[in-house]
Each structure stands twice: as C-alpha cells, then as structure tokens.
Amino acid sequence: MASKQILMLVGDYVEDYEVMVPFQALQMVGHTVHAICPHKEAGDKIRTAIHDFEGDQTYSEKPGHNFELNATFDYIDEANYDALVIPGGRAPEYIRLNSRVIEIVRHFAGHNKPIAVICHGPQVLVAAGVLAGKRCAAYPTCAPDVNRAGGEYVEIAVHDAIADGNLISAPAWPAHPRWLAEFLKALGTKIEHEQEEMAAV
DSSP states (O other), X not given: OOOOEEEEEOOTTEEHHHHHHHHHHXXXXXXXXXXXXXXXXTTOEEEEEEXXXXXXXXXXXXXXXXXXXXXXXXXXXXXXXXXXXXXXXXXXXXXXXXXXXXXXXXXXXXXXXXXXXXXXXXXXXXXXXXXXXXXXXXXXXXXXXXXXXXOEEOOOOTTOOEXXXXXXXXXXXXXXXXXXXXXXXXXXXXXXXXOOOOOOX
C-alpha cells in the first residue's frame, strides 16, 4: 500500500472527535496527515469543542482538548497532497471566509482527489462552489446550504456515510467507522486481517 499525503483543514472550535479520530487513525494505517489552520503555524494549538446529542433540539457544546497543528498554513502547496479532510464543528462556518481555503478546496475538487467531509464540513464545499451534482450527507442544519449550492442533501442515519465519486460525507462523528472506511477505499488503502486456524478440539 502506497502511503498518501493527506491535508486536513481545521480551525478553533472544530469538533473534538472529528479532528482527533481521523488525524490519528489515518496515521495509524501509514498515511501522512498535515493539519493546518489559517493564520497559524506548526506547533500552534487550536481549541476544540465536544458536540453531543443529549435529547435537545440541537447538539450541546462543551470544551474539548487542545489540538496541536503539525503544518503551517502559509507554506502549504496543495498540489503535493493526495486527499483532503474537513472536520465539522464551528470551524467550517468561518474558515470558509478565507480565500486561500477556497483555493485549496477547489484544487482537490478540480483534480478529482478524494475529499472527506463530516458534520458542518460541507459548509466549506458550499462556499467553494464544488457541490453541484454531488450527493452529500451533512449535519441536518446544513441541508438547505447543500441543496442551494446545487448538491443533493442525503438524509442518512447518524452512524452512516456515503460516497459519491471523490466525495465521502457523513452527518456527524458517530459515523466515523463507516466514513473512514469509505475514505480508505477512495485512497486505495487495503487492510488485511490474518486469520488464525482454530486448533481441532
């Protein structure tokens, strides 16, 4: 399996699980992941938020872990990366205002490289104008944005994920197992399990 170079776009109050889990899991299987944030450098930290589903009309929010960036936003050349990850939380609503973020996203979409988005992550794709004709899951409050951007919002279970060409999307962090599995397929990553033969009794 060839190792891939993966770029992750984040910002303050990104969802805690949605940045931590893919960042660590993708490295665990041998890929390189560079997490970047506008106006920040490698070694800087961002705050995260824990979003949970506790029976209210929308998610609750609590302070999460601080997350250390491992690459500098201004030094990134997106052409050197094979895939893009955009976690959810509150970060997407404001990092999409950064023109360089939009350029980066358009590069991945224009070159048909895998893009994995979750929760509010599709807000960045909406701003970049790259959702036309794409089926996309998201946190339900993003449905009008996806549809108005020419995409098709797909309502699926919170633990499910969908792939449409190079786009892999999911509603929220309970979907991590399915979402990451679909993303690994798009990356061409194969995980094999060795089976031990059972001894005869």
